[in-house]
Amino acid sequence: MTGFAALLTRDLRLVWRRPGDVAVVLAFFVVATVLFPLGIGPQANILARIAAGVLWCTALFASMLSLDRLFAADYEDGSLDLLLLAPWPLELAALAKCAAHWIVTGLPITVLAPVLGAAFGLEGGALLALAATLLVGTPTLSLTGGLAAALTLGARRGGALLALLALPLCVPTLIFGAAAIETLMTGEDLLAHLAILAALALVALATTPWAMAAALRQAGE
């Protein structure tokens, strides 16, 4: 576990020294979300209707933006080779990097989204539900995105290919996350959707570290 903690603190410290990298991603999240009312029109009922879906989609896109640098920086300067030789499991290292990605991208998005949701006209209960679904759903985005990042390490057109791979795998999270906010209007069970989101996160947690480690191993050869 010390390896996990060491790698996690290292990544967080790196981001702390260069906060601009993460700030750009969050700025993109805000700007892209703001485009939708400007493009669709300011009618309040339409905006309130699409708010959950728009915020989830832009959260997905913003996560994708920071993902191709997840392993690429270590791959280029040789840290990945050291990680491959390290005494702790590569699966834990991959998990540590995804955890760092979630802390610097997923958590801020979860905090920012209710603020933007209020701009879309969502009510208090819906804002809370939005934050809850993002809190449970963004770890899945970090994990599956990390898997796509590991698979496309060193590929040509890596950024676009990463999005092509990650977005289909993230679709169940998107569907249940956005649908969870709808339940407040339709009266269905919000907790059921949150439970499914949590299940998706647990499945991702149980499977992606091994797939990521396999991808990182054959990238390091």
Added chain:
Amino acid sequence: MADLHFLANPARFRRFSQRVMPSLGFATVLAFAVGLYLALLQSPPDYQQGETVRIMFVHVPSAWLSMGGYALLAVLGASLLVWRHPLAALMARAAAPVGACFALVCLATGSLWGRPMWGTYWVWDARLTSMLLLFFLYLGHIALSRAYDDPDRGDRAAAILALVGVINLPIIKFSVDWWNTLHQPASITRLEGPAIHPTILIPLLWMAGSFLLLFILLVLVRTETEIDRRRLEIAEQSA
């Protein structure tokens, strides 16, 4: 397992393929002739849908084969990663575009069938969405395997992707049971047995068999081409 090792040698695979291909081609043509006769001429029109029900004879086999093709990609991926079977990567490269085409045919024929039957070309229900996801997974597999200068890296990355995406297959199969979908529920592959009449079931099975033979034929031909392409790449690199 002995057969897999028997065909691991590319030259022996090519000899096997060349021997099998003429009879396979003949069988495919024959199967299609019988199947198309049964499906288009002999089977009865549906009492509700009329003649448009005949789209099913292309739509359902395409769906089965696109899912089977992805299962094949997953098996080949496991074979490559676990046993390092030399031809697994080449066959995966060959089979992925064929499976993707079947997925596209399934989506297109389903869309054309949906217009007269449901009144809409598309609906975002569970089965159609998961089938569309399968098509995107195929595209991802094709793109990923060709994204690297070193073909081995691309093959192994695509193998991992195939194994991760296989979770989509049970989702597609059971989506009509788990959710209220516009797409009709399972009527053939059920525990209680098929629910459709033999006059439609028999032509459907014939067409499915014909498409399966076509799939095998296309994959064998394309695998031979991939062997040649890989040989050419190696020769160019060492020249």
